[in-house]
Amino acid sequence: MKFDIPIARSMVVACLLSLSLPVVAQEPVLDQLDQAREKGSLEVAVYRDFPPYSYLDQGQYIGVDVDLAKAISQKIGLPLRLRTIIAGDDADDDLRNNIWKGHYLGGGVADLMLHVGMDPQYVKRQEKADLIGPYFHEAVSIAYRPGRYKNMATPLSLVGTKVGVELGSMADLYLSGAYGGRLRTAAERLPTAMAAVQAFANDEVDAVMAPHGELQGLLKIIGGPPIETRTTEIQGLYRTAWDVGMAIKAGNPKLKAAVLDALAKLQQSGELQAIFARYGIDYVAPEMAVAAAP
Structure with missing residues (x-):
């Protein structure tokens, strides 16, 4: 094979330069727990304007997830730095922007994110985030006044009545499509x-x-009426019950171990259940087993 003289010379020069360059050892990337200790705080992401889990009250963020973030940080031995986030178009957006990559506008990532849906298939397909520590089981429910319905054996009892739902929520999707659209x-x-809860409290x-x-917590916030509730069953493609857990960036075993250890201690001591009770919520244990830390 023939080379043009200028190309051949440039290749020789490049080879000589590469031989003369010192080999620089790449420093190992610190586990995110070590990075948090260097920063002097644990940054935890919670959703903004999401009562009773995380919301602004008299200039301060409070709620179940805020209290849980404080408790986990305390168990780990670091001050809490709270990051309040706005929900993206889907959970993938939220994990990308707040856990493993960061938003394109900047701001970095959090060490830990709370209130992540723990659908088993969704958990399995995550490669850049570890979804860990399910801490609560949630299920769509119907709240109604005692005596308002003669029979609430199935959600079909709602036909012909008015049911308040948040626009675009799982409850909205459920009523729009379940039972062949008979609840629409x-x-x-x-x-x-x-x-929606306020309209219910106002008898609208x-x-x-x-x-x-969410129903229980919101009714406590507004001082709503006595209610009866019924958890709906899964119908067709609509998942109406799920575990709620946490997320960290994949590849941080020390942080994972510390978070899971903190959560286990909160569960065993009853502190976790007490946090939910503080906001009027009956604690329901997650159905998924908590994965052991490596």
């Missing part, structure tokens, strides 16, 4: 779950449908 006309779509709708923990 029952849905009274409101901008937020809080607005006959019932309200939302995740059970």
